[in-house]
Amino acid sequence: MTTITRPSFDLDTVPADDRSRVADLIPDPRIADAYVHRSIEGMDDFDLLDYAIEEGENIILAGPTGSSKTTLFRAYAASRGLPLCIVECNASMDIGTIIGRTTIGADGSVKFVDGDMTLVVRYGGVLLIDESNLAHPRITAGFHGLTSVAKRMSIPEAGETVRAGCGGLGKPQPFLAGTAFNPRYQGTVRLNEAFANRFAIPLDWGYERAVEAQLVTSERLLDMADNIRSLAEIRTPVSTNSLMEFERHADRLGLAMAQRLFVNRFAPEERAPVSRALEANLEAIEAELSA
Numbered sequence: 692m693t694t695i696t697r698p699s700f701d702l703d704t705v706p707a708d709d710r711s712r713v714a715d716l717i718p719d720p721r722i723a724d725a726y727v728h729r730s731i732e733g734m735d736d737f738d739l740l741d742y743a744i745e746e747g748e749n750i751i752l753a754g755p756t757g758s759s760k761t762t763l764f765r766a767y768a769a770s771r772g773l774p775l776c777i778v779e780c781n782a783s784m785d786i787g788t789i790i791g792r793t794t795i796g797a798d799g800s801v802k803f804v805d806g807d808m809t810l811v812v813r814y815g816g817v818l819l820i821d822e823s824n825l826a827h828p829r830i831t832a833g834f835h836g837l838t839s840v841a842k843r844m845s846i847p848e849a850g851e852t853v854r855a856g857c858g859g860l861g862k863p864q865p866f867l868a869g870t871a872f873n874p875r876y877q878g879t880v881r882l883n884e885a886f887a888n889r890f891a892i893p894l895d896w897g898y899e900r901a902v903e904a905q906l907v908t909s910e911r912l913l914d915m916a917d918n919i920r921s922l923a924e925i926r927t928p929v930s931t932n933s934l935m936e937f938e939r940h941a942d943r944l945g946l947a948m949a950q951r952l953f954v955n956r957f958a959p960e961e962r963a964p965v966s967r968a969l970e971a972n973l974e975a976i977e978a979e980l981s982a
């Protein structure tokens with residue numbers, strides 16, 4: 692194995708006109724502190740993202756809701772000081788804010804104004820194509836150029852083709868393309884094969900006990916969550932954040948309220964077994980929370 696270098700972003704490579712917009716896309720570094728890392732084959736997740744940038748490989752995460760797919764990319768960008776653009780592939784996708792739009796100035800001149808994604812592609816940063824299995828293949832095909840080896844995006848409105856990270860002044864800047872999707876989400880389309888094939892680093896991003904143990908106090912609550920997750924008749928996911936919220940509710944609103952709100956997350960026909968599981972563990976959970 693060889694050494695991997697940590698990317699760094701030089702804001703001075705961004706032309707003055709765009710500099711403040713790009714600076715605004717860099718997440719607050721404190722976001723990185725709140726993120727609990729996971730290790731993949733002994734490698735820290737952020738190191739793997741560093742590697743991906745170095746080699747120009749793309750990352751694809753598959754996992755259930757609330758397993759930190761989006762958070763990973765946000766925390767990583769925060770940690771490395773990279774601009775971040777999250778493109779959500781749902782029905783409210785607005786091409787103008789993503790790619791950009793043509794404007795007409797007071798003097799009648801026509802000008803193309805970059806969207807956030809175009810800024811990140813042009814000057815470098817992290818591009819997360821989020822919830823990509825909610826998008827029609829027509830949309831994901833739009834990312835084929837960027838996720839190919841050439842890493843190019845054409846912007847017909849601006850009459851140009853941009854090579855990722857190379858549109859600034861001076862040295863090319865780091866660029867990472869990632870995507871995340873939830874394989875079980877209703878209403879999704881199967882991920883287009885040609886799109887999926889462009890991601891050299893596919894990772895399963897399920898709920899992880901070691902991560903949850905750092906975010907949740909009660910071991911018994913985690914045992915119970917694993918147990919509910921293993922039941923075929925319970926289709927509702929037990930997300931990491933729902934366990935964090937249970938503990939917050941117990942602390943701020945009392946155990947009875949926490950219990951009720953937790954059970955209400957489930958479909959009506961699932962509530963009785965979930966309620967029984969919680970009831971059976973409640974005393975132990977309470978003891979751990981008050982310890």
Ligand SMILES: Nc1ncnc2c1ncn2[C@@H]1O[C@H](COP(=O)(O)OP(=O)(O)OP(=O)(O)O)[C@@H](O)[C@H]1O
Nearest residue numbers: 725726727755756757758759760761762873931932
């Ligand atoms: N490793 C972690 N470190 C810190 N917080 C976490 C972690 N995992 C989950 N969380 C908490 O869970 C919440 C949900 O995570 P996130 O939105 O990243 O999930 P997701 O996998 O993108 O879910 P979805 O598929 O619904 O988009 C976060 O806002 C955070 O509060």
Ligand SMILES: [Mg+2]
Nearest residue numbers: 760761762821
């Ligand atoms: Mg997400």
